Amino acid sequence: MASGVVSAARCERWITTASGSNAFKGSCTGNAAKESLFSFTPAKDGTLHVVLSSMTDQGVYIRTNCADEKSEIICVDKAFMGQDEVFDVPVTSGVPLTLFVDGFKPSESGAFTLNLTLM
Numbered sequence: 001m002a003s004g005v006v007s008a009a010r011c012e013r014w015i016t017t018a019s020g021s022n023a024f025k026g027s028c029t030g031n032a033a034k035e036s037l038f039s040f041t042p043a044k045d046g047t048l049h050v051v052l053s054s055m056t057d058q059g060v061y062i063r064t065n066c067a068d069e070k071s072e073i074i075c076v077d078k079a080f081m082g083q084d085e086v087f088d089v090p091v092t093s094g095v096p097l098t099l100f101v102d103g104f105k106p107s108e109s110g111a112f113t114l115n116l117t118l119m
Helices: none
Strands: 010-016 035-042 046-054 058-063 072-076 085-091 097-103 111-118
Touching (some): 035 046, 046 058, 072 085
Antiparallel strands (some): 035 097, 046 085, 046 111
């Protein structure tokens, strides 16, 4: 799992779910699909603007506790393959988050770009 505290206003990460696990699922995506996980601790209160770009049908969900499905604060998988998932979520300084990028179904793994902007 990639981790780090992002103190700058913007962070972008390119990676793939093809080599991820299939141990997790969100309320809107991830049924036996592979996922990639990222830890993020906001350096200030604000709004996290998230853009997921992928040529496959992937979504994003965020938890305040990686292992606890009930700690999910948002799950977004509205766009189809090749279309960006774009959303905003309020965040609190110092509260760790785990971001999951997960395929809609097992065949929907692959490269993606995850762009985070803390506003």
